[in-house]
Amino acid sequence: MPDPIFPGKPGLYASMLVYALRNTPDFAVEHSRFYRSFRDFYGEVTGRRILDFGCGKTFWLSLLLASDGADAIGADTEVTQIARSWSKYRQLLGSNGLERTLRTAAWDLAFANRYYRHLEREFGKPLRFDKLQLxxxxxxxxxxxxxxxxVIISHEVLEHVDDLEAAFAEMRRTLKPDGIAYLYVHHFTSLSGGHHIAWKHPDTAPSRKVAPWDQLRARRHTEIPSWLNRARAADYRRLLEREFRIQEWHWLPKEGEALLTPDIRAELADYSEQELLHKGFIVIARPLSGAEP
Known part of the structure; x- marks a missing residue:
């Protein structure tokens, strides 16, 4: 585990269920660590109006921001509500379909309470659901x-956006002239970038069933939990620079370096080692002024 239990989408969701049961506390640790790294960069958030772009059904980043004093807003293409109600699931069904509705309901009923308890423990102070806007x-x-x-902040969201050009234009429109975008992208070309659960931990639990970089090679295991736009770093840079001045670009640590054999490297010659070995990158950028091209 987390290799698939059996083939196809049923196997994928069975693997995801078992993985979540075992690792929910780890989600809270990972999320808290990211939030702390943002706070180390940005400083005090009290009173700042901050958008969590693509907050997801857990809205964890929005929740941490709101609990830390920010005027935080979580926004997503999925219908996202704090309350668990038939009204919420009816809206989800109409807007996002049956599969998404079932996944959200399963999260709400089986995992959410445990996750938020661990997140609050990692955060070190009460979570303020009452301060959250969605x-x-x-x-x-x-x-x-x-x-x-x-501020606009996102965490492993942009790789799921079908129209990056429109997303960046909306970010520029809604940011103040001195505002910043703090964007974490899980890069599609990385070992785990195909988002198959089998490669959740490339270095500590490499898959025995899904080939390394399968999403770039044979694509035999295309069942994944969410759609990906397959954009590469150069695509993000090109589209971002239409709307923003990039101030910092940080590649995340390497993963799976020992798995990039000479044969695989030759097969993936169109990709740089930076693209293949780094999980992703964090971009910090400021909106272009009206006078800038």
Whole structure:
């Protein structure tokens, strides 16, 4: 584990279920660590209007920001609500389909309470659900006014966005002129970038069933939990620079270096070793002014 238990989508979801049962506390540790790294960079968030772009059904980043004093908003293309109600699941079914509704309901009922307990423990102070604001992204539009945000932050979201150009344009529109975007991308070309659960831990638990970089090679295991746009680092840079001045670009640590054999390296000659070995990158950028090209 986390190799698939049996083939196809049923096997994928069975693996995900077992993995979540075993590792929910680890999610809280990973999420808290990311939040601390953002706070180390940005500093005090109290009173700052901050958007968590792609907050997801757990809205963990929005929740940590709100609990830390920020005027935090979580926005997603999925219908996201704190309450667990038939109304929520009916809206999800109509907007996001049956599969997404079942996944969210399973999370809410089986994992959420345990996860939030661990997240609060890692955070070190109470989680303020009452301070959290959630919004729905429809037709690639953020339901926010122009130049109303101090920060936009996202965590492993942009690789799932079908129209990156529209997303970056909306970020620029809603950020204040002195605002910043803090964007963490899980790079598609990395060993774990195909988002197959079998490669959740490439160095400590390499897959015995799914070949390394399968998403770039034979693509025999295409059953994954969410859609990916397959964008590469150069694509992100090109589209970002239409709307932002990139101030920092940090590649995340390497993974799976021992698995990049000479044969695989030759097969993937179109990709740089940086693309193949780094899990992803964090980009820090500021919106272009109206006068800038």
């Amino acid at each position: 919004a729905h992204i429809v037709n690639n539009k953020l339901p926010l006014q122009d130049r109303s945000l101090d």
